[in-house]
């Protein structure tokens with residue numbers, strides 16, 4: 001993995017412009033940047049339930065939400081990358097749920113954004129560290145031992161649970177869990193340096 | 194002070210979106226009460242952000258952007274012509290019950306969506322009410338223990354997550370208060386007792402019993418029923 005060259009602040013500024021002025025040119029630049037990344041993020045899932053068409057559909061869903069939700073984007077709380085990531089994750093959960101929905105189970109009004117809700121009262125004191133945290137985590141990821149970053153990639157990019165990873169790699173569940181914990185510990189140590 | 198949290202593995206599955214719906218609901222209820230885990234969640238989301246930023250780009254059809262803008266315009270027009278009928282806000286159905294007065298947002302919505310709660314008496318100490326989450330892999334319910342109530346010793350066949358939402362209870366291992374998040378694996382035996390001063394309300398998420406049919410079922414089910422109670 002490489003350390004990102006551009007500071008994500010540029011993308012954050014574009015997002016703010018979309019949110020404030022419905023700036024289409026800014027949105028187009030965001031689209032040209034993020035759409036291929038969203039697809040790339042899910043590329044490893046192509047062989048499974050997540051085919052290429054689903055990835056294209058996901059791109060559309062995510063970018064529509066980016067457009068709609070841009071007014072709520074707060075650059076002091078999250079970088080554009082992380083903000084788009086959370087929207088993308090929620091969209092994907094939504095899509096997979098729609099596909100798997102059983103006809104016989106009662107529907108519920110609780111939706112993805114209720115459960116993966118990041119609007120809960122956050123503490124202003126933490127804000128200062130935020131943009132630094134982004135950078136530290138990106139660098140930290142690049143310096144993890146491969147067996148640890150591999151497990152993180154499987155969890156995030158392939159969407160696999162720990163037990164699925166353990167089955168796939170033929171490793172005991174405890175080993176997968178401890179690799180994840182070790183990776184997080186290293187990233188955490190960078191954040192608190 | 195919250196002392197029991199979901200572990201980092203579960204928080205990561207939540208942040209990556211692979212944790213089952215009902216367990217994510219329980220984690221979400223905890224997060225709304227626990228600033229410490231909220232901060233951890235932010236870090237886990239940032240890992241997702243960093244991985245997204247680092248992904249190898251895959252080409253997207255050149256027409257995709259125009260297609261998207263077309264969709265957005267279409268939606269805008271539809272919204273404008275439908276006259277913005279604001280959906281009726283569902284009424285809270287439980288406001289008179291102090292135990293349910295101060296629930297985390299996500300649980301409040303779950304209760305409203307479930308409709309009037311039907312409390313079923315399990316024992317003199319314990320009442321339970323099922324909550325409708327639109328999935329059936331896990332059973333999601335409120336469990337309500339009366340003041341000083343002792344729940345009979347029991348174990349679980351599947352994983353069980355409990356989040357304390359009101360009051361507190363204890364078992365042989367400790368005292369659990371509002372916000373505490375407990376994970377029990379199959380076979381863990383416990384005997385919760387509510388404190389004397391007030392009732393206790395918990396959200397409980399239990400893996401639904403596995404229904405096995407056919408020859409395999411004949412082989413497996415006897416073992417299930419012989420688990421020590």
Ligand SMILES: [Zn+2]
Pocket residue numbers: 195197198199223227229230231
């Ligand atoms: Zn916590």
